[in-house]
Structure formats: C-alpha cells, structure tokens
Amino acid sequence: MYSFIGNPAGKKSMNVNMVRESFLGFFSDTHKIIKPYPIVPRWREDVLLVNASIYDFQPHVTSGLVKPPGNPLVMSQPCIRMDDVDSVGFTGRHLTSFEMLCHDSFNYSGNHVYWKNETVSYCFNFFTRAIGIDGKLISFKEKPWSGGGNAGAALEVFVKGLELATLVFMDLKVDPEGQFDVDGEKYSKMPLEVVDTGYGLERIAWVTMGSSTVYDAVFPDVIKFVKEHSGVNFADSEEMAKVTISGVSETYLSQSAESDDLIRYLRNAYIISDHSRSLVHLLKDYVIPSNVKVGYLERMLLRRIFRAADIINFTGNIMDIMKMHIAALSGIIEDFPYQFAEDVIAGEREKFQKNIVEGKAEVLRLLKKKKGIENEDLQLLYDSSGMPPDLVREIASSQNVTVEIPKDFHSLIAARHKIGQKSGEGNIEIYPEIKTRPLYYDDTHIYDFNALVLFSSKNKIIPNQTAFYPTGGGQPNDLGYFVYKGRNVQVTNVEKKGEAIVHTLESPVDKGSRIIGHIDIERRRRLMVHHSSTHLILGVMREYLGEQVWQAGAQKGVESSRIDISYNRKLTDEDISEIEKRCLKAIMENRKIKASFMDWNKATEKYGFRLFEGGVPLSSKLRVVEIEGIDIEGCGGTHLSNTGEIGIIKIISAESIQEGIQRIIFCAGKSALDYIQANYSQLDQIRKATRITSEDISQGVQKLAQENIDLRKKLELYIKTQAESLYESSVESTIGQHRWNIIKGNIEQEVYQFLIKYIMSKNSNFVIMNEEALTCSVISSDPSMVKELLNIVSHESQVKPSRFSKIELNRDQFAEFLKILK
Incomplete structure (x- = not known):
C-alpha cells in the first residue's frame, strides 16, 4: 500500500529535471559525472535495450578487462523495459521508459573506493539532505540480486511503501563450476567488487x-x-488514485459501465503519454520499425499508441506530443532527428490502418475454420497482421465467440523477440592458453615469416607468431602454406581462440617444429581492398543518406562483398550512382587509412558508439580504423594504407532483405575490373549476335525487344485467327447417340493449344483429329460422352471420365477412325 499519494514525502514538490539536477549535484564533488549512454546498446550483442545503468558497463568493465570511465562515477541513464508493458496505464506506477540514477564504484585489489557502508550512507544522506525526506520514513530491505551474468547482495530502499532505489553489491559472476548459488544458477567470485546502484528518477519525483x-x-x-x-470524457484523478493505491488493475473496475469506460479512456491516455516518451529515445537512436529485434519493440509501442488513440478518438498529432517530451528531456536528448521521426510515424500509421482492415478479414476467416481463438492465435494475428487483441475480442464477440486475453499479452510478445542465449556448440575443442603474436597488425604487407610451433594436435597447430589473418569481423581467413621438412603444407582454416591463433592444416606438423609461412598474396590483397571499401561505402552512405544509416552486417569476399545497412527505403538507381561517384572522389583524393589501438573509454569518448558497427570485441583495447574525414570504426581486419589503393568500386546490386535493412553487394579493385570486363564481354557478344551497330547498345536492345513484342502480338493474332477459323469450319457428325463437331487437318502446336482452350470456354462437343501429330482430342461438357467416344476410337474400357482427353493413335487407327467420322 502506498501512503504517499495525497501525502507526499520530501521538503518540496520536485519534477524530474529538479530531481536529476539534485542527484548529479549531490555527488558531483566526489564522483565523475558521466553522460548517458544510448538506449540501444551498440556495445553489446546480447541485449536489445538498456534495462539498467549497469548495462553500460557489462561485460567489459565488470569483467575487469576495461577500466570504468570514472571511479566512482555518477550518471542518469535512460532505460526501456518491455516486461511490464501491459501494466502501463493500469497500475498507475509502471513506465516503459525511465531514467536510472546511479552512483557506482569499482573496487579492485589494491584500489578500494567504497563498498556497503559508504553506499548506504550516500543513499541515506541524498534522500534526507538533497530531497528532504524524513529519515524515519526510509526503510531498507535485503535480498539477492542477479542480472547480465553477475550477482550479489542487494538492499531495496522504500519510502512510504514505494521502492525508490536498489543498492547492489556485485561480486559474483556466472560460472557453471562456481561455489555460490543465486536463484538456481552457479556463480564464482569476480576479480573486482562493484557497487551498482539504481535510483528511480521518476519515482523520486512522484513521491515528492x-x-x-x-x-x-x-x-x-x-x-x-x-x-x-x-x-x-475521462475519470478524475481521485478515481485513479484508488486504483494506484490498491495496486490492482482491471479487477478494480466494479462500479458501473460508465465508470469503467471513464477509467479505460484515462488508461489509454496514459498509454499514449508513456509510449510516446519511449519512442523519443528509440527514434533518437534511429531505430527503424521492423518485425525483428529492437525494431519490433518500437513497432509494438507504435501499434499500442495508434490503438489507444483510436479508442479515445484522439485527433492531435503524435509528433506534437513527442516534442513536448523532448523539451522536458532537454538535459538528456540532443539533436533529435525530427524528419526521420515524422517519416517513421506516418509510415507506421498507414501500415497499421491497412493491417486493421486486412486483419479483420483474417479474424473472420479464422472463426470460420475453428470455434474459438486461443492465445497462440492472438499472438500470430498480432505478429502477422498487427491486430490488437482487444479488437480481435470485439470481432469475435460479434460472432458470439468469447476470447480470453492474457493480462501480460504484450509482454509475452516482447519476450518472443528478445535475443536468445546462444546454444553451446558440441565437441568444443579446448586449447592451451598460448599467445600468438599477430604479425598482420605489425604490417599487412608481411607475406612470409618464420614461426615456432608451440602446440600441435592432429592437423591443428598454434605457432608463436603468424601473418595468417584468422576469420573475424566478416573477413574470411587467409590461405597459403607452411614449409615443413622441405614440403608445402596447405593452410585450410585459421581461427582465433582467446589469444591463440589456431591453424588447420592439410597434414600434421609436430610441436617444436620451426616452419616458414607463406600467405596467398592475391587473396589477402583482394580481401584488404574489399574490407577498406566496406568502410568507405558505409561512411559515404551515412554522409549521403543520413545518420540513420548503421551497419547491420557485412561479409567480405575475394570476388565480391556485401554490407547490410539500416535504412527505411530501397535505394534507387540514382542513389547507387551517387554513392559510386562519392566513393570514386574519395579514392582519387587518396585519403589516409590509419589503424591504431586505443583505450576503450578514450575511444568511445572521442568517437562515440559508432565504433561498434562492425562488432564488439571483448578486450581492454579497441583497434580503431579511420578513413580520413569519412569513417571511423572499431575493426580487427586487415586494411590498405590509403583509399587510392582501392582503385574503383562497383555496386553490383542493392535490395531490401527485410524491413528497414538494405543489402548492398559490391566489388572493388581487381575484382571490380574483372566484373566490368566480364559484363563488357557479354555486351560485346550481344552486340555481335544482334548485329547492333549503334553506339548505344541499350537503345538497340530495347528496339529489338520491342520488335520481338510486336512480332509476338502478330503471332498471337495469327494463332487466334487460325483457331477461330478451324472452329467455324467444323463439320457436324453423329457418332453413337450424340452429335459432334469434327475438326480435321494438320494443326500447329500453338494453334492446337489455343483451340482447346477456346472450345472448352464454349461448352461444345468437339473431336479434333490432328493429322500432323496423329492424335485424337475429345472435348465435351459431359465427361461420360468423352469416355464413350474414346472407347469407340481406342476400343478400351478403362478410360477415365473427363471434360477433355487426348490419345495418340498409329496411322491405321487414325485412318480407321476417320472413316467412322465420315
């Protein structure tokens, strides 16, 4: 039960901005203030959204690999949680987006910052001194905590029944062999102790x-x-206060239908207000609605907004609401992409309205097939057609069918689209902890080198150093061979395992052997050209198409490569041409390409989280590759020294592979020349085969194509005329007890096929004797007549009844039946 509603705590009423400023100000003398991270965690591959401030530092900081950006630190981190999306507007306390205030410390061996006692003291002093809450109203409740692969003891902080903060003392990590058990999972000690606090900004404002x-x-x-x-009309605040205080949702409604409607309308107003605030954060990070991952979660919020707007007959502009949120979040949101947001909302609204029309028809079809609609049907209708479950219930009710909607329906949908844990591979090979020196980072032009084999097992070796690049970051491994005992041993695969680089060979090489490695120079060179070209194309597309362009995947190859980008429309021929021109300009300018290792925090502070477009390395240093003035990315691949070495880039194709994702396939350097020459050779062959003398071969081919179309039309007219002529010239004859129209002659195949269709459309009785093919075709609207006639022709009684049938005859049978027809 909440006792603060109508009876607030604190020295004064404080809005969210006042609370944020108060929190950061309180800790600013003792903690480093960190700017909020994006709400879409590009630095992590295991989650879709930032759910808590500690997500900013998992796993790179909490694992001990990377130092924190401040120690201790303080920040206000925007978060989105979809687990309780169905409770928004119903309980009065749930939000989809919120800011988590935190003051964190990271305690290493020999560098203790602060731990439990200091944390509790900081918390108590903040609430009593900065917010002015009576210390007697503050209570602490102990409970274990786990999340993101870590765990530890925790204290929940309550004021007048409302949880305002959680103080986590994180000192455990997931370990199947660990000695500690938390919520059924095994943990072992971490190399450091982390104070992870989370204060609910909105809740603190609420309690005041x-x-x-x-x-x-x-x-x-x-x-x-x-x-x-x-x-x-809407319910008044006093009515909603009863719902909030009681902590219940729909079960509270028990007065009258009118009262129920008023509260239902108010709840939908809350849904619009809350979800539009979450959209601000998502659109700020250029999330494009789709049917997968975070794009789907954004689409879910938009659908719920549109449905709520329809229920309360909202006539305003959603963008106007978002602008109000942006103004209120001025301390958090900067450089909001208004045009991008407007385009997304308008496009999704149009799709939603179309889906509702099609979805209603789908629900009615479903009800004809089965008596009821189950939860699985509701989820499928929502995923495929965007049908809100309450609308499905209304349609089903009109057909006297009752539909039960789970209270956590949208939470279940959101859970279906979470990133799943990667299943472990079978037969995982364990390698010793050996460090292989990567010579390809010293100099990408090292193609020959000496090495000592430190480990050997079957056909796999780990040398002390190598110039062979292992598969990673979308770049395939190098190939080549080792010289061993005077013979060449081919390298078939190279992969990185920890700090060891494992080489798979065509035959074994003994441990302790000294070997000489030789890289396939042509393959390495083409892969370098394509990798540097991938970065160049990405940078050019971002400059040309806008900041919404993010890399969504890439694969480098020898002959061609591909890059997938997030972009909400298909690229046009004009787009492709312009991108190629801009790439060529950058190539001719011979821009420098530099690669260097940087401290994680310094790199992200300087370049932002676009560093992780090509992947997220779990290491203490980031290798940053920069194309001067065009692109900066974290990348472990091999690259050229300058853009001039690329030579030329040719985009082969651009297509949408799913909503919001465009795939660009291209080739560069020697591979681009090969592609262009192959295409020119094909064009030359076409020119010679068609005898086109015009310099504009496309114009000549178009002329030939048009001539072919004209000839085809003439041929179709000829076929139609011939078939109709045969039909009109048919002769009637009585065979058995029925009258038949007889057609005889040498009939061309295309004329014959058209004639069959023409006769069947007329529902007439026909016999076609094709002298050229020696066939007899019988057509009738009465299948029994067809069977009867064919029995006469072929003397077979096993003919199946059909409206049309054709049999092949020998010359004697053909001649005999012609006599019958006469």
Missing part, C-alpha cells in the same frame, strides 16, 4: 508530489494535451 499516478508526476502537460485533443 504525491500525485495519483506516476504519469501525473512525470508528464502532466502531455496528459493534459492528450485529453484536450480527444473525443471522450
């Missing part, structure tokens, strides 16, 4: 205001705007 709901405390102006632009 004592408003009916957290929504009325966080975005009251937005709620007012939504109400003023809606065509319904």
